[in-house]
Amino acid sequence: MMKKLILILLLMSTTLFAQVDGGITIPYIDFPMKEGKGVYSTRGKCNMCHSWGYTLNQGLQSKKFWYEKVMKMIIVFKAPIKTQEDIDTVVNYLFENYGNGKLQ
């Protein structure tokens, strides 16, 4: 009886302590990608690790910026973009659809 009571009290204190009982669920938000050459490949390579919102909310950027971002993802964050062809596809898609028209 006493044991039971202690257990109940323990459980109660846990619930009171944590505001979210049993954890949280982060909602899925769709950030649609612009249609364009390379969209399929880019979706696979970028969105595996983070939302498209993270990419698109960098603003419209130069080709150099997007190239450096992709290289950072590969070198620093170990993104599995292996070939030069894949790098070009992603950079070109980003620049054509989220570019500011400037190469530098």
Next chain:
Amino acid sequence: MERRDFFKKAIVVAGSAAVGTSTLDAGETGNPIDNRKVSDVAFPEKRPLITYSDRPPLLETPREVFTSALTPNDLFFVRWHMPMIPKYINPNTFTISINGLVEKEIKVSLKELKTQFKQVELTAVLQCGGNSRTAFKPTAGGIQWGVGAMGCARWKGVRLKDVLKKAGLKKEAAWIGFNGEDKAVYSETANFVRELNLEHLNDNIILAYEMNGEDLPYLNGYPLRLVIPGVYSDSWIKMISNITATKEKQKLHFMEKAYRIPDNECECETPDNLVKKTKPIEEMNVNSIIGYPVTGSKVRNASDLIVRGVAFDGGHGIKKVQISIDGGEMWEDALLNDGSEGKYAYRAFTYAFKPKNSGKLTIMCKATNEKGEEQPFAKDIKWNHGGYKYNGIDKITVEVV
């Protein structure tokens, strides 16, 4: 059925935080983008906020919130670096490890933190170094924040110093590295680790478990986060679970490359001539934001209008906030609150006046700190590649009817 409705909604929402438009000339800093709407999808423990990403969560507080000295937890901005965030933390088993160059490696539970150390409370502003980045032209790299990547809360926890003392730092320890529970998708990716030089350790740096009298919200780092008053939020590690003392500075991307500005007098550079020598962003510069009215508000001619906002700096304290309603020619002092929350907190301000003419009216605010530093006009702020440390004089435009 419900699910489908949700996705339909989500698509509409996604556009809301899309790339903003600006008509400013290239190269001249303007005011940050100010017309973004909150999402209609709320994140856990939050009200709907301006939503830039769900993975990792990137949420901005709307301007209207900056009328009060404390930012409510459910309106507080959110910025994570890594997309894999634990969705459940058991407060009864959670511990933080202190290791590296210490006499005794220890693990401290939440309960021990709350019972075996001196409990301290302080109020401090948490602001992303890239807050208001949209002011910079050309577009600087990073999330295109408006004015709301900031908030002010009353934090409760224990001094970092006391916890380190319990483990006993070895003489040769010079750097303290902090790591949280968020992870990248690939295990090869380095964690978001930040470091503090021991010379910068002080009594105000705390491991906080409470925010505005409640447990930290998950998205603000439940159950424990680092609070470093006066400096930008890049080192305020969330869900902090590991502290390592080292002799040498570790080689870390997030220390060597990210959150740095040109190490020159103007802290500025140009896109075609980036400065090689850089320094960390660190201390926050003086800033103020008008929370009411906002651009697009309609106010009655000759009515009693009370402008409200908040001002802060890196801990020297706010000396005055001034308001201009003539484009920045004449400035009049706003009333400041009593400042009882301390020098690291927002000072809420008010300014009452009667608009005299109908039509568009621009209201500006400018803060000056105790050091005499004042906010520059937006156009006088020079560019840096990361779009950091914007603190231009704030401005909103209302319609007097």
